[in-house]
Amino acid sequence: MELRRFLHLLHGFMLLFLIGECHAKFVVEKNNLRVTSPEKIKGTHDSAIGNFGVPQYGGTMAGAVVYPKENRKACNSFDEFGISFKSKSGSLPTFVLVDRGDCFFALKVWNVQKAGASAVLVVDDIEEELITMDAPEEDLSAVKYIENITIPSALIEKTFGDTLKKAISGGDMVNVNLDWREAVPHPDDRVEYELWTNSNDECGVKCDILMEFVKDFKGAAQVLEKGGYTQFTPHYITWYCPQAFTLSRQCKSQCINHGRYCAPDPEQDFSSGYDGKDVVNENLRQLCVFRVANESHRPWVWWDYVTDFQIRCPMKAKKYNKECADGVIKSLGLDGKKIEKCMGDPDADRENPVLKEEQDAQVGKGSRGDVTILPTIVVNNRQYRGKLAKSAVLKAICAGFEETTEPAICLTSAVTSVTDVETNECLDNNGGCWQDKAANLTACKDTFRGRICECPLVNGVQFKGDGYGHCEPGGPGRCTINNGGCWHESRNGIAYSACLDKGEVKCKCPPGFKGDATNSCQDIDECKEKTACQCPDCSCKNTWGSYECTCSGDLLYIREHDTCLSKARTEVRSAWAAMWVIFIGLAMAGGGAYLVYKYRLRSYMDSEIRAIMAQYMPLDSAAEVPNHISDDNRA
Structure with missing residues (x-):
């Protein structure tokens, strides 16, 4: 509780020092x-x-x-x-x-x-x-x-x-x-609007609402910006530490540039987790992303960076850091060196020009009051009041156009209009998502809310990964998708692949090749390495993935035995082989017939002997067997 009280007290001091000296004001819209x-x-x-x-x-x-x-x-x-x-x-x-x-x-x-x-x-x-x-x-x-x-x-x-x-x-x-017709001025055919936001995704309910709004509004914002209908600028609130607290542990953990630019500790715990200065650094990075993207005439890329950073680099996953941010920057094709130069040195004891402009912009000018609430949207220099939702904010922005100059998105429903005028973000640098150019695969999906990076499902094979840096095929049939990431090549209608799918995909060069099987498999020259066609009369010729072996004169090459035989000898051997087959067949047939004859003869003789013996030695259990002598010849 003491820490929480100190944070609120320090926060209050920072606000007073920041806006009190500038005769600030809060304007009620x-x-x-x-x-x-x-x-x-x-x-x-x-x-x-x-x-x-x-x-x-x-x-x-x-x-x-x-x-x-x-x-x-x-x-x-x-x-x-x-x-x-x-x-x-x-x-x-x-x-x-x-x-x-x-x-x-x-x-x-x-x-x-x-x-x-x-x-x-x-x-x-x-x-x-x-x-x-x-x-x-x-x-x-x-x-x-x-x-x-x-x-x-x-x-x-x-x-x-x-x-x-x-x-x-x-x-x-x-x-x-x-x-509400005059609540937002509408002087011309372009609307200038600002979003005062924060990169901290662990500040409670309002941060959750803000993050959801940014993702939801991205598609409409990019349509307006690409069409030249609006001029959007993101802003980030920062405070500075009062002179009396500059050397305190709390200010050192919450501020950069020797207490000049600060943000509250995300977990309100100075001993663990992320510090306020981590938030300030990421806020500064996002400002520089916008500046660099704007210099390349693509200011709308800021929306892609912010939404991707939320997804890929959350605090809960312990990925809220420079390394993760650099991965997002690279995926969007932004110049990382320019962004680093724009950010400057956070440990330097001097003003940071980017953050100094932000502090100056917080103070109200003209009809716009001070920005003290996060998040805040400013449309044509008037602070928006109301629900932070796509349709409500879009209505306020559309109210800022001079009559008859509204873009199509303002004249029909939000969903329909965005679909009608939206450009396919996946066509520009593949939307910063993973892609496999060789297999013509991509994780980029274009929706009316903006593009999303999601590993694809292709021919029953589900790719798995983050959708940004990598996607790998999973399940059966993986070798059918880009050969499972293994080496493959075809020449003159002959194709070879190093992909083996036996429960799990393995890359192994096929017979006749050697290599790492992922990036390359090189043809083995069986002739030079003397692994084939080594008989004295053989002549070896290497082919891609195999070899050809021929014999001199009328000799014939037998691949199984790696030897040469004369064609005549081969024919004689073939004739003798045929005769032996016939001879063996006849012998087997004769032997079979003899065995049948012997069996039938034995059976007949057995029955005759049993009949004779029964006349002279009848069995007790057997009936008397009549003899073959007639009564007429009996003595």
């Missing part, structure tokens, strides 16, 4: 709320846009205001009171007026949304300047409903709220019109 009836309270008022939900940037919304008799602070579900705000068919949408206090702003809006309302007006409970309604910090229970808030909300001043309540209680039908 507003939209107009115009009362259209009753006549006696008609007029236009300011309302503060909530930092959650979905404001209707570039549009308007009319509704009828109701003030519930029960649960007026909306801290409980309206189901408990049997109250519903669903509009009847043909009637105006319902705007619910609720009082501030007792629970989070976001919970009030969530409860009203569940009851069927179309918008929420929160009445301040004290007389003060309007503030921005924000989502609760580090409240895990709130995450479940904050991301599902889809209706707009606004905070109104106490005096104006009391006027609305009085009119409603007096029986008047109060109708209002919420207007």
Whole structure:
């Protein structure tokens, strides 16, 4: 707890030192709320846009205001009171007026949304300047409903709220019109917007939401940027350490350049895990990735780097480091040396020009206030308020175009339009994904959300790997895919492969070749190495993967015995062999017939002998055998 308190205290000091000296200000982004009836309270008022939900940037919304008799602070579900705000068919949408206090702003809006309302007006409970309604910090229970808030909300001043309540209680039908058309300026046919982000992926719920948004919005952002419709710039918040704490252990672990640029410890534990300076270094690297990509007229590659880094180099996997980042940079075809030069020396006791610009940019200029909340989106120098979601942010960006100059993506649904105008990212440097040019295989898949790197499934063979640096075939049939990564070559219609698949793929040069079997197999010259065709009358000729052996004169080469024989001798031997086969066949047939004859003769003689003996020595168990002498000849 003491460490946590120190971190919050130090963080507060850093903010004060950073923005206090520059006369900083926080600007509350507003939209107009115009009362259209009753006549006696008609007029236009300011309302503060909530930092959650979905404001209707570039549009308007009319509704009828109701003030519930029960649960007026909306801290409980309206189901408990049997109250519903669903509009009847043909009637105006319902705007619910609720009082501030007792629970989070976001919970009030969530409860009203569940009851069927179309918008929420929160009445301040004290007389003060309007503030921005924000989502609760580090409240895990709130995450479940904050991301599902889809209706707009606004905070109104106490005096104006009391006027609305009085009119409603007096029986008047109060109708209002919420207007966001001027919430984002739209001076020309190009929109400039910024995303204030962070590379730390272990800072809790807000970081999770940010990381998901970047991945989801990437496709639309790249379509807008490639078409020249927008000018996007990423930014990263940094703080500097107060002079009194520069030499402390805490500042040394959180800062680079001798305390000039700092970020909170990701785990809030100085003794283990990553340090704040690790985050600052990666933030700086991502800024330089954007600068180098922008110099090569490909600023949209920043989105690829950031999303790939999130996937490949997370803190949880202990890969949040320079080595992993360099792998992503290389896969995207960026100049790593230029990026290193841009980053400079983090241990130098001097200003870093890139991070110094970031600190200066945090301070509000013109109509834009200071950037103190992460993440923050700025569109045409106005801070976006609302849900960090693709469709909501895209609507705000589209509201920044001068009328009739909007790109196609702004005129149709987000998904359809992105598909219609999207370019195939896999055609540019293979999207930075793994590829095997020889086998014409790639891990790059182009989607409307941007390209993804995923090892392919080819002819029933599933490749496995990270999709960026490597993909290896797995399962049966691997030798059919690029010969399992083994050597293979074909010449004159004859092909050889070193791939053997016996449960697992092995690379082994086939007979007649030698080598590492992966990169090369070289033909063995059997003639030179004297491993074949060594008989005295033999003549050897080497061929690719084999050899040819011929004999002089009329001799015939017998490969099995590596010898030469005369053709005549071979023919004589063949004739004698044929005669021996016939002779042996006849002998076997005669022997078989003789054995059958002997067997039948023996059987006959046995039966005759048994008959004679039975006449003179009858057996007890045998019947008397009659003799062959007739009665007429008996004495």
